[in-house]
Amino acid sequence: MAIVERHKQELERSAAPRDRAPSVIEFRGVSKNYGPTNGGLETASFSIQRGEFVFLVGSTGSGKSTLMKLLIKEIEPTAGTIRVAGRDLSEITRKKVPYYRRNIGIVFQDFKLLLDRTVYDNVAYALQVTGSSRKEIRAKVPDILRLTGLATKLHSFPDQLSGGEQQRVAVARAFVNHPPLLLADEPTGNLDPETSVGIMQLLYRINRTGTTVLVATHDATMVDRMRRRVLELHQGRLVRDELDAQYARSDMNTAEFGALLREPAPEPKRGPQADRQRSRDAARRDRDEFDDIFPSES
Amino acid sequence: MKPAFFVKEAMRSISRNAIPSFAAMASVLVTVLVLGVFIPVVQATTGAANEVRGRVLVDVYLKKHATKADIARVQGLLRDKVDHVGKVEYVSKAQAYAQEKKRNPEAYQLLGANPLPDTFRVTPDKPDNVLKLRDALMPAAVSGPPTRRAPVDTSIEQVKNRKDETTKILTATRVVKLAMGGLAILLIVASVLLISNTIRLSLFSRRREVEVMKLVGATDSFIRWPFVIEGIVLGALGGVVAVLLLGVGKVALLDPLSSDFALIAAPETIGFGLLAVLLLVASVGVSAAGSSISLRKFLRV
Secondary structure, X not given: OHHHHHHHHHHHHHOOOOOOOXXXXXXXXXXXXXXXXXXXXXXXXXXXXXXXXXXXXXXXXXXXXXXXXXXXXXXXXXXEEEEEOOEEHHHOOHHHHHHHHOOEEEEOOOOOOOOOOOHHHHHHHHHHHOOOOHHHHHXXXXXXXXXXXXXXXXXXXXXXXXHHHHHHHHHHHHHOOOOOEEEEXXXXXXXOHXXXXXXXXXXXXXXXXXXXXXXXXXXXHHHHHHOOEEEEEEOOEEEEEEOHHHOOOOOOOHHHHHHHHHOOOOOOOOOHHHHHHHHHHHHHHHHHHHHHHOOOOO | OHHXXXXXXXXXXXXXXXXXXXXXXXXXXXXXXXXXXXXXHHHHHHHHHHHHHHOOOEEEEEOOOOXXXXXXXXXXXXXXXXXXXXXEEEEOHHHHHHHHHHHOHHHHHHHOOOOOOOXXXXXXXXXXXHHHHHHHHOOEOOOOOOOOEOOOOOOEEEEEEOOOOHHHHHHHHHHHHHHHHHHHHHHHHHHHHHHHHHHHHHXXXXXXXXXXXXXXXOOHHHHHHHHHHHHHXXXXXXXXXXXXXXXXXXXHHHHHXXXXXXXXHOOOOOOHHHHHHHHHHHHXXXXXXXXXXXXXXXXXX
């Protein structure tokens, strides 16, 4: 796929010349309190390297969205430093925030499309914002829409599309600038399982072009099947961080990846450092069984 | 490319949000229409009041036997020594006689001789100073009742206000002017509030859109310009339609009347062209500033 190759080249060109490039995301003791008793995130420290595909899991109120909002500088941390591509976010002034956000693709649970624009215009807007020429937009937008499987829906409005298609538009808009980092906050939260697989495949394909992808989700089966690095938050604390070494190889193609998502979940192979988490995992499995009996969500 | 892009964006959002856009335009139209009628009315009223005040003057009648030297002396006195003198007009016996004879030929035919004295018509520098002027010309006597006054010059027979109602005229016209000024201020405040409220409502329904734009990485000015242009376009549209309606109203209703009606034609009112330009500038300015200010709140994401 031409666009994938082109994107790979672009990333390689823009990569830091040093051998050890800084982590794409680095949290060091980051806290966010919304009030004296209302904690959003407590002293979270972790780092994500270039090209990783990371899941961020946790129940509602565990701080997933807080973490995402901190990353796009919608809110400021109460304590600690956040570095994105080596750059301290607190050094970015309010005026510079838009320019910073152009380097991050963002996908939301509720799509956040501009309802009075066609699919084409929605994706084009992300380019118009950066001052791209019309010629550039004409070249890039159909390409990215073909990649996301929306080639026939160019001139539809968002309310004429299914939820899955709308989310594909959102992904296309997030990726059209070829950002080095893509954030997805519950991208499959409003979608049925089969459509979710399609969206995850799309995110995986984007990840394979070298883009770092961070997905917040509470879809535990999906996380288990994909066998990627998982960060788990519980009441604002980072309680699990498993590295990807023991997980599925990252060079499988998209079709294999899709098959992996559809087959019954294998028991993930835990590394030795995860032993202390075992009791917690057992509790989580109990929760899953509960969900099987009372399927309430999605 | 950029200005063209902003204009295109503004047009697209007007057509996609037809009803709020229409509401904003209609509120501009109505207020401009009311203002356009009210401004000349205020001017005509204050003009009429001023005209009535302008008629306030003091007549200085000289004694019958006043010589040319007396006349010259009184004229010099009025011009240089007395305060609050605006304009001095000399009417000689003969001129006064001719004027009065024209007005009432039969009565003056009977008289035969000219009974009229030489007169100075003195206009005060400000209508409010008319009483001071009279006092200056006829200072109250040091002793005796205040009604007994002696003129400043021996050759002056009498100093008279043209009308006894001078004070009444002055208070009445002052009240009219103040009331009109107050109404004009109220109307302008009401117009600005109405327009800015309509704009705020139509922007409020689009705050989600603004939020999405910010998340995609649009700068504040990139988001603001289309909204400001939209305000300019809607304000101009409303203003132009209102001015056209005013023009039609002027040609159809006012112009045929003006030949018959002294009151409408007489006082100096603002020219229609100037009024139209003023109204257009005001409507465009208020709508553009209103959009930009209302948007500021939503841009804080």
